[in-house]
Amino acid sequence: MKRREFIATSLATASLSSTARAQSAPIRIGLMAPLTGVAAAGGREIVDGFTMYWAEANNMAGGRKVEILIEDDASNPDTALQKARRLVEQTKVDFLAGNLLANTGLAVANYVKGNGVPYFIPVIAANDLTQRARIKNVIRVGGYAASQFSPPLADWALKQGYRRVAMIAQDYTFGHEQCGGFAQAFTEGGGTVIGQFWHPLNTADYSPYLGQVASLKPDVVFAMETGADSTRLVQQYASFGLKGRIPLLGAQNTIDQSVIRTMGPECEGIISAAHFAEGADLPATQAFVKAYGARYDNKIPSLYGFTHYIGAMWIAKAINAINGKVEDRDLFLDTVMKTDLPDSPLGKPVRLDAYGNPVYDVFIRRVMRNKDGKYVNAPIGSYPQVSQFWKYDPETFMRQPPYSREFQGIKKA
Amino acid sequence: MKRAALWILVAALVLLVLPQVLPGYQVSIATQILIFGVLAMSIDVLAGFAGRTPLCHGAIFGTAAYVVLYWTTVAGGGIFTGVALGVLAATALAAVFALLAIRTSGVYFLLLTLALGMIVWGVCLRWTGVTGGENGIRGLGRPEMVADHVTFYYVTLGVVAPVTLLMWRFVHSPFGLTLRGIRDSETRMRSLGYNVPLHLFLAFLASGFFAGIAGALYAIFNDYVSPSTVQLTQSVAGLLMAITGGIGTLLGAFVGAGAIILLENTVSAFTARWPIVLGITFIVIMIFAPEGIVGRIRLLRARMRRVSSP
Numbered sequence: 001m002k003r004r005e006f007i008a009t010s011l012a013t014a015s016l017s018s019t020a021r022a023q024s025a026p027i028r029i030g031l032m033a034p035l036t037g038v039a040a041a042g043g044r045e046i047v048d049g050f051t052m053y054w055a056e057a058n059n060m061a062g063g064r065k066v067e068i069l070i071e072d073d074a075s076n077p078d079t080a081l082q083k084a085r086r087l088v089e090q091t092k093v094d095f096l097a098g099n100l101l102a103n104t105g106l107a108v109a110n111y112v113k114g115n116g117v118p119y120f121i122p123v124i125a126a127n128d129l130t131q132r133a134r135i136k137n138v139i140r141v142g143g144y145a146a147s148q149f150s151p152p153l154a155d156w157a158l159k160q161g162y163r164r165v166a167m168i169a170q171d172y173t174f175g176h177e178q179c180g181g182f183a184q185a186f187t188e189g190g191g192t193v194i195g196q197f198w199h200p201l202n203t204a205d206y207s208p209y210l211g212q213v214a215s216l217k218p219d220v221v222f223a224m225e226t227g228a229d230s231t232r233l234v235q236q237y238a239s240f241g242l243k244g245r246i247p248l249l250g251a252q253n254t255i256d257q258s259v260i261r262t263m264g265p266e267c268e269g270i271i272s273a274a275h276f277a278e279g280a281d282l283p284a285t286q287a288f289v290k291a292y293g294a295r296y297d298n299k300i301p302s303l304y305g306f307t308h309y310i311g312a313m314w315i316a317k318a319i320n321a322i323n324g325k326v327e328d329r330d331l332f333l334d335t336v337m338k339t340d341l342p343d344s345p346l347g348k349p350v351r352l353d354a355y356g357n358p359v360y361d362v363f364i365r366r367v368m369r370n371k372d373g374k375y376v377n378a379p380i381g382s383y384p385q386v387s388q389f390w391k392y393d394p395e396t397f398m399r400q401p402p403y404s405r406e407f408q409g410i411k412k413a
Numbered sequence: 414m415k416r417a418a419l420w421i422l423v424a425a426l427v428l429l430v431l432p433q434v435l436p437g438y439q440v441s442i443a444t445q446i447l448i449f450g451v452l453a454m455s456i457d458v459l460a461g462f463a464g465r466t467p468l469c470h471g472a473i474f475g476t477a478a479y480v481v482l483y484w485t486t487v488a489g490g491g492i493f494t495g496v497a498l499g500v501l502a503a504t505a506l507a508a509v510f511a512l513l514a515i516r517t518s519g520v521y522f523l524l525l526t527l528a529l530g531m532i533v534w535g536v537c538l539r540w541t542g543v544t545g546g547e548n549g550i551r552g553l554g555r556p557e558m559v560a561d562h563v564t565f566y567y568v569t570l571g572v573v574a575p576v577t578l579l580m581w582r583f584v585h586s587p588f589g590l591t592l593r594g595i596r597d598s599e600t601r602m603r604s605l606g607y608n609v610p611l612h613l614f615l616a617f618l619a620s621g622f623f624a625g626i627a628g629a630l631y632a633i634f635n636d637y638v639s640p641s642t643v644q645l646t647q648s649v650a651g652l653l654m655a656i657t658g659g660i661g662t663l664l665g666a667f668v669g670a671g672a673i674i675l676l677e678n679t680v681s682a683f684t685a686r687w688p689i690v691l692g693i694t695f696i697v698i699m700i701f702a703p704e705g706i707v708g709r710i711r712l713l714r715a716r717m718r719r720v721s722s723p
Contacts, residue, residue, distance in 0.1 A: 035685040072685055077549065077639045082445075086678070089562075090438035103547050107637045110551040114560075114636075126548060171539070172547035404541055 026065040027319065027326055030087030032098040032108070037075025039100045039227070042258060042304045046098055046123065048296055049305030053312035056291075061316045062324025073099055077107035084108045088117050094326045095119065097311065100304065102126045102174055109138045118326075118333055122311035123304060127177050130357035130388060132398050137329065139336055139356040142311030144275060145388035146174050147181025147403060149252055149362055152383040152390070153222075153273035154185035156364045157249060162219040164194045168209050168233065169224035171198035171405065178224045178251045180403025185390060187411040194218055198405060203229060206236045214242060224251040230259040238266035247271070255367055258302035260375045267375055270367045275360035276306045276346060279370055279378030288345030300376060310344045317341065353387050355394070362386040428570055432563045440562040441634075442678060446671045447566075447573045448630045453654035453666035454580055455623035460652065461661030462584050463616045464596030465522050469510055469530035470624045471647025476533060477503040477628030478638040482550040483543065492556050492633070499632065500625040506533070507621020508614075515613040518599070530648050537640045549639025552632070559633065569630055576626055577664070583619060584663055592616050624651075657698055659705025668706050 031050055034043035047070055059066045069091055073080035080099060084107075087093045095118035099105040105124030112119045113135045121129065122142035130140050157165065165186055169175035175198070183193050195216050197209045213221055221242070225233045230253065237243055243266065252274035253259075260267045278289055278300050288309070292301040301309070318336040319326060326332050340351035348361050361384050365377035389397045401407045432440045452474050460466040477499035484495035514525045537544045544550065559565040583589055591612050594602045603609050632638055641647070650673070658669025676694060681687040702709040 036688055072681055072687070074688075076641050077637065078635065078641060081635055081637060082678075083681075085441055086438055086682075089441070090436065103549055103639045103641070106548050106551060107635075107639065110637050114554045173541070173545075174547075176541075406542070 024064070026067045027061060027324065028067045028069060028091065028093040029315075030084070030091065030093035030096045031068055031070050032073045032080060032083055032087070032096065032104070033070065034075040034100050034104070035070075035072040039075045041227070042100050042123075042302070043072075043075075045258065045302050045305040046100060046308045049292075049301065049308035050097065050312050052292065052295055052305075053309045053316070055295075057316055061319040062322060062326075064319075064324040066316075069093060073104050075101055075104070077101075077103045080104035081107045081111055084111050088112075088115065093117075095315075095332075097122070097315070098308070099124055102172075105129070109135055112137055116329055118329060118336075120311055120315060120336075122307035125174060125177070127388070128402060130353075130355045132402065134355055137333055139333070139352070140358065141314035141336065141352070142307040142309070142358065144252075144307075144360070145357050146177035148357070148360075148386065148388045148390075149273040149275070150178050150181035150222075151185035152362050152386055153249060153271070153364065154182045154191070155189060155383070156271075156273070156381060157220055157222075158186065158189040158191055160220075162247070163191050164217075164219045165191060165222055166195045166197070166213045166216050166218040166220075167193065167222045167224070168197045168199070168206070168213065169222075170201050170203075170226065170229060172201060173404075174226070175224045176405055176408075177403045179222070180408045181390070182222055184409030184411070187409075193408070193410055196408065201229065204232065206233055207240070210236060210240045210242060214240070214246075218246060220247050220249060222249045222251075223254050225254045227259075230254045230256070231263065234259070234263065234267050234270065243269075252303060255365075255377065256303050257300050257377065258304065260367060260377075261300065261302075263375065267367050268369070271380075272365050272377065273362050273383075274303065274365060274377070275350075275358075275362055276303060277363045277365045277377045277379045278302075278306075279365070279368065279376030280347070280363065281378075282347035284343070284347035285345050300374060306345070310341065310346070310350075313344055314339060314341060353389075355388070357388045359385055359387045425574075428574075432566045437562050440566050442674060444562065444566045444569050444634060446667065446674050447569050448627050448634060449651070449654060449670040449674060450667035451573055451576055451627035451630075452624055452651045453658065453670050454577065454663055455620045455627065456651050457655045457658075457660060457663055457666050458580065458584060458592075458616060458620045458623070460655060461663070462589060462596060463592040463613060465515075465518060465613065465617075466652065467514075467526040467617075467620070468523055468645065468648045468652065469526035469533075470620070470651050471645065471649075472530035472533035472643045473503045473507055473510070473621050473624040474628035474631065474651070475537070475638065475643030475647060476506050477625040478632035478635075478642055479537065479544060479550065481629050481632035482552050482636075482638050486550060486553055487543075496629040496633075499629040500622060503625025503628055504618060504622045507618055507624070510621070511614045511617035515610055515617060527645065527648075530643070530645060534640055534644045537643050544640075547640060549637060549642075552636035555633060555636055565634065569634070572626065572630060576623060580623060581663060588612070588615070653695065655705075657695070657705055659708030659711075662705065662707040662711070665705050665707030672706065 033046040034040055071083040097120040100123050105121050116137050118137045120139055120141050125146040127145050167179050169179045223233055248270050250270050250272045252272050255270045255272045257278050318339045322335050337352055340349055342349045350358050353359050363379040364381035366380045367375055368378050370376045456470050480502040481495040481499040484490040484498055510529050517525055559568050595609055654669035654673050655666050657672055658665030680690045
């Protein structure tokens with residue numbers, strides 16, 4: 001009897017001291033990014049943006065030290081899963097963040113659905129993660145849903161008098177969702193989609209598509225590309241002589257800083273929509289761009305770096321508000337959901353909607369030279385308070401099928 | 414013979430005790446090694462015993478995973494039927510591949526199976542309505558009874574052990590000997606009156622069946638499948654495991670799977686350049702132990718025996 005009591009009391013003290021220790025021990029963040037494989041370039045910038053914020057905050061939040069453990073997901077969902085397991089089960093991180101490719105994010109999200117570990121996804125844009133298949137502990141701080149920025153771009157295009165659009169896009173979910181957002185808003189506003197061209201990832205030669213686009217004689221072209229495909233499309237659009245004849249609109253990633261950084265005049269004048277414009281004349285934005293450049297050999301930040309920077313900022317503000325008690329997951333997640341950022345590099349307050357996706361003032365951006373002669377996306381217009389549901393009621397929007405190659409939300413005339 | 418029994422006993426004991434001493438995450442790695450060991454063995458059946466090196470087993474393996482997850486999530490079926498259907502689908506796919514590929518050999522067989530595997534990958538990528546395209550299929554969570562790593566390890570071991578025994582019997586049966594005969598001289602076997610295409614077809618079928626079992630286990634293990642599970646790198650990874658362990662040794666597959674998965678895990682914790690380290694390791698193995706780890710050990714032991722015997 002005595003022995004049992006002894007065991008019980010010593011267990012109680014042990015567990016007490018472990019909670020006490022947990023409060024003073026560092027907060028451990030598991031950051032996953034593709035450092036090898038197809039998405040490696042963007043992955044590097046994820047790490048840069050995320051760690052830059054924490055370095056500025058002296059790696060402290062809520063009175064506790066913050067440790068960042070970086071793992072390479074190799075641009076592969078199976079590897080991402082394995083790394084997520086390692087971070088959670090072996091390294092015992094308090095929460096996860098990062099990943100770039102939608103499939104790596106979806107795999108990890110499915111894993112944390114089972115164990116409740118908070119997971120923050122500034123780049124994973126897959127609509128359903130904050131819509132139909134929402135997981136409570138997966139929050140898109142600093143990021144955007146795939147079809148969030150294309151409807152305002154479509155609206156802007158209509159206002160320019162464009163009525164007939166041709167679309168070129170990578171044939172996978174991210175492309176289907178972005179194009180769906182554009183096509184639905186564009187056709188509901190009175191425009192017509194006269195052609196959609198889906199091509200496989202890593203297309204080297206766009207001539208079959210560009211030839212058809214030219215023969216359709218559209219008012220405007222919308223292109224949804226990522227990585228090296230973006231560079232090739234923009235270059236070939238110019239070399240086919242379409243640049244200057246038919247205006248080109250791009251998804252935010254088609255013409256992201258990471259793409260135009262290495263390009264010449266062929267990228268000038270392309271229009272896109274995003275929450276962040278590295279060429280914006282706002283003091284907060286320029287201060288961030290300058291600090292980023294000073295830290296990473298004069299590089300202008302891309303969306304990958306930027307979203308992870310403010311993603312980290314978002315998380316840090318929530319941790320400060322709860323005095324570092326990240327072990328209380330419900331409290332932590334609720335606080336993140338309620339946290340807004342008045343002083344981010346965006347220069348305007350941002351908040352999360354009820355589904356864990358941010359609401360932004362969205363810029364219409366045009367590629368132009370800055371005063372140093374480098375190409376940047378600079379704002380030429382803006383749409384206030386754009387949520388992932390555009391002007392639709394969330395419930396009604398989620399009742400329609402997810403955007404796919406078959407369903408683009410195109411309004412029947 | 415007594416010695417072999419002793420080794421088997423030791424191996425069984427180690428495998429049984431392992432999850433009791435390893436922390437949770439390492440148990441999941443051990444489970445993964447067992448699963449990939451089966452995949453590598455299924456490749457070894459063809460590459461090591463029938464002399465036909467396939468590059469499509471990732472696709473067969475992944476097809477089983479897709480069917481299991483599709484059945485349990487989209488179709489809302491049970492896990493056991495799902496596994497049965499997954500293995501069946503893998504075997505059926507192997508049958509189709511076999512019909513197309515067995516008449517070729519050498520580099521042609523390699524390329525043909527590679528192309529067939531790529532077709533599966535393309536279908537998984539583009540048939541968005543069924544496979545979820547690039548996003549893949551997410552499961553509903555592992556079944557409650559095998560949710561934790563330790564239980565799942567024992568379940569996997571419970572499947573893998575008899576499967577291994579079965580494959581061992583298979584390659585050491587008269588049928589297996591015929592395969593080895595075909596590997597060494599197809600024309601001689603033909604002139605001896607053996608139906609070579611039929612033997613190869615059946616070997617391919619069996620190999621696909623076993624790869625399907627591995628794929629079904631992997632589906633439950635990861636609870637997620639995407640085109641990267643069926644892509645070429647998966648087939649290559651399986652083949653590399655078989656080669657690293659020792660082609661034609663069957664059980665070397667586990668050694669190869671263990672070596673590669675552990676190496677991947679430890680090296681990637683230290684450097685972002687882990688694929689380079691992995692690549693160099695393969696080169697070193699190919700130069701100094703082209704017969705694989707187990708093959709090399711066997712060779713050394715045989716040499717020692719020769720030296721010690723007068």
